[in-house]
Amino acid sequence: MENYEERPVLTRQTNWDVLFFYQKSDVIYQLSFAFCNRFIHPYKDRTRDQMIQAARSCKQNIVEGLADGVTSTEMQLKLLNVARASLKELREDFEDYLKSRHKQIYTASHSQYEAMLKYCRYHNKLQDYAPYFDQWTDEQMCNYALTLCHMTDKMMMSFLKKLEQEFITQGGIKERMHRARTGFRNKQDERLKQLETSLPAIKQALQQAQSEAEAWQKAYNDLKQRALAAYYRQADEIAALKAEIAKLKGKA
Structure with a gap:
């Protein structure tokens, strides 16, 4: 029988800081912010705010989705897909x-192209890109952003496939709660059955002991x-001998 303790209701919190697609999303946000500050007018072009918000939405929805995944796989899938949608908007x-x-x-x-592709493939941290934000041309920044968006989207799709498979095999929060509760009740029923089965033997052993x-x-x-009885007989015999000895002493 499945042990309910081995199938917890809450899933383990994913540490998003170590996920490459989150690290790249952080780079994308900071790169987008720097790009907009350098090349898009703050008042004459509304694209500036939209790009920054799309980049932020991608990163923040990754965090929120992974945090919600502790209790809701469904919400995690939805928010990560929102992050992908924001990423596609930014890429556009x-x-x-x-x-x-x-x-x-x-x-x-x-x-x-090849150098850019190789750099984006093997570098995920902000510190690897930040020094170039003031050096790249707008064309270079756009192309690095596009490459990072494409790679991040591909990584997120792989992660979503993994979550999908986990959802298929393990179910959502309600199924995990039902499974845990059912497992607990089954364990109690099994223990009760064991006790009831062993009770006659215990009863017999008790009777035998009694x-x-x-x-x-x-x-x-x-x-x-x-x-x-032996003690009293010996005591009587000792008393009789003492009396006999006393008589003999009196005659002497």
């Missing part, structure tokens, strides 16, 4: 920026009576 804004200004979207034929105790008590009483 970066592409629109390049297209509207007749700048290049790097492809495999571009001289910087019979043995009564036999030992009877033997003890019998031995006690014989010992007392």
